[in-house]
Every structure is written in structure tokens, then in C-alpha cells.
Amino acid sequence: MNNLKSILLVGIGLAAGFVSCDSGSMRRTPGHIYAPDMTYSRAYDAYTSNPNFEDGQTSRLPVEGAVARGHQLPDHLMEGDTNAYKTFTTALRFNEEEVKEGGRLFNIYCGICHGAAMDGNGPLYNDGNGKFAAKPANFKDGKYVHMQSGQMYAAIKFGKNMMGSYAGQLDIKQRWMVVAYIKKMQSQNGGDPFAFGAAGTVADTAHAKGKVMADASTATVPAESKDSKKKATHKREEY
Template sequence: MKRTSNILIVAALAGGAFLASCGNKGPHHRNPGKIYAPDMYESRAYEFYSARLASMKPVEGTVKRGAMLPYHLKAEDTAQANLVANPLVLDKAGLEEGKRLYDIYCGVCHGTKLDGNGPLYKGGDGPYPAAPPAFLTGKVLGYTEGRMFHVATFGFNVMGSYASQLDIEQRWKVVGYIKNMQNGGKAPAEAAPAAAPAADSATAAAPAVAAAH
């Protein structure tokens, strides 16, 4: 009998504790405890156009996924730039994109016909008094793609840098388009279809042998 009474007392105490913990006035109500990593529990908010966020730059030496490797030559490294080859092999679509970018960013000075007669010069009637260099005649015709890319990156004489308007790949596409036009503007040849595998010599000879008999 005593044992039964003890069991009932323990059960009553446990039930009371459970009800107290579930009640609105329990000791742990509205108290989630300590957070181990609050910055991960509640991420810090940034204003997108704030000065702090605008000043954040990629880690030094890193390259954005899918982007080309950075250009390491300095403005004064003109001689080395002449030796830099275009890393892109442009197909028809690549040349069309190069032309589109050229017309937007270069045609206003150098002319969409690459003749140095863009709207800013306009045969001497435009706001710019001196004729910009033409790409199809004169000394620029002998520039390598590396030299033209270098000029587009750092500027030259009165021409400013276009590195902020065109990324590395876009600059190479523009240069590739200019060089293609200097070489006659021929579109790259389409890849020839794969030749059918040659027939086995024994199989090919079989009809001839049959005809002889």
C-alpha cells in the first residue's frame, strides 16, 4: 500500500512539473537561452547602396567565376603588350558581338566603318577638331592585337581608358573584330563536316570480285 502511495505522489509531482513547463508563466517562457553564434542566427543586414558595401572589393588575387584571368601589364609596358596574343578564337557570333561593342564604344570616334570619321569628327564639322586614327589605313593597321588591347585598357594620347566600360573579354572581342576587318573582314570558315569512315578494303573489294565471277 505504501509503495502504491509513493508511485502516486511521484506521478503527481511529474505531472505538475510538466503542466508548469507548458504554462504561459513557466520559468523558460520567452527565454530561448543563449545563442552560440548570433551573427549566423540573425544575419547582419546591409544597405545595398551604403558606403560600406560599395567599398567592399573582391579578395586580392581572386578571379570571378567564368571571368578571364586579369591583365598584369602596366601602362608603360607597351613593348611587352605587342607580344600578347588574343586568347579568344572568335567565331561568327564572337565577331558580331565585337562589332556591336565597337559600334557602341569606338564608332563615335573611329567611325563605324573604321575610317576615323565618326560623329565626333564628322569630316571636320564635328565637335572634335582632329581626326581620330583610322583602323584600315595608317600606322594602326600595323598594330598587333596585344597593342590595341593595351591601348583600350590604359588609353593613349587623348584617348582615355575603356577598362571601366568593357571587361577583359569584351575588349578582346573588339580587338578581334578590328583585326578581322583589317584582314579583309572574312568570316571564319565553318567547320567542315566529319568525313565518313572509309569502307573496309575487303568489303569494298567484294562487289568487284562478285562481278568478275
């Protein structure tokens, strides 16, 4: 029994030795390689030069017009399309949680100027004593309480006078979530609710026809979901 054990141990030891010697020497002198294209990749590594492209770079930009997974299709809204802003809206639907997320984003990116209370008096302005000289829009003010969602969206995308663009910080869905949050707060203050476009249609048509599909003041659950249990439990599938 003992003999058998020691024979086994020696055997295992020798095998391990061979394996380690073998792999060690393989790295230095490969000798014969079966299927070399498996040992040495034929693909160009990222950041290496590449003779197949004019600019000699292997890393390429995505094809023009490509949309990243999980992101919205581009909105095609142009700066200066001031009439289009007004009727511009979205086919997205938000549940309460997403409007809350809009509020979180508002407090990070907008509240510093526009104020967490939407009064246009965030810490950066501070009644004119803050570091930012321009008076931010007061979302409680009549002019802004009734401002169309699309115009707000445009302000986020392109900026407005002294306010810079937030397109780099907020993707399309996040911009609308922020607008939905502002509109919800405003609707509790006599303002208009967030106007959604019809799901699955070109974004701006429904609002242009004056159809208000859902009322942000009523918990911003999409109007359609209320009468369809299936939709209500699978809200995220709508995107």
C-alpha cells in the same frame, strides 16, 4: 452531414484565429524561444557596423587578386610596356557570334570617333567639325591596318593620348572581341588577321614566336575547332 460541416468550419475558424493571435503576439513578446540563434541571426548584416574589423565595416572588398566568376584572369599588361603590347595576345577563341558581339560593342564605344566604317571619321570627329577635336585613328590607314592586336588591346585598356581608357566599360574578353572585330574588318581590307595565342598558354608567348593560330578573315572560327567536331559544338567550354 450538415452538423458535421458546421463543426468542421468552426474548428477551422478557431484554429486560424489561434494561429493569427499567436503569431501576432509572438512578434511583440517573444516569450520563450527555442534555438534563439535561429530566430535572431548571429551574422552581421551588410552595411551594419562591425567590431571585428579595424574600419568597423561589415561589408568587405573581395580578397586581392580575386577573379569574378566567368571573368578572365588579369592580363598584367602595364601602361608604358610598349614593347610588350606588340607581342601581347590572348588564348581566347571567338566564334562568329562573338566577333559580331565585338562589332556591336565597337559601334557603341568606338564607332562614335573611329567611325562604323573604321575610317576614323565618326560623328564625334566629323572631318574636324565635330565636338571632338583630336583626329581618331583611321583603321583603314596603312599604319593601323597592320597594327598588332596587342597594341590595340593596350589602347582600349589604357587609352592613347586624347583617347580615354575603355577598361571600365569593356572587360578583358570584350576588349579582345572588339579587337577581333576590328582585325576582321581590316583583314578584308588588306590588313593582318587577328592573331590568337595558343590556348592554355601564357597569353603572349605564341604570338611572340610568330605563330598565328587562326585567321580572323575565315569566319574567325578557331583553327583547332574546325577539325574537331566535339570542340566545334562546345565552343564555349574552351574558356
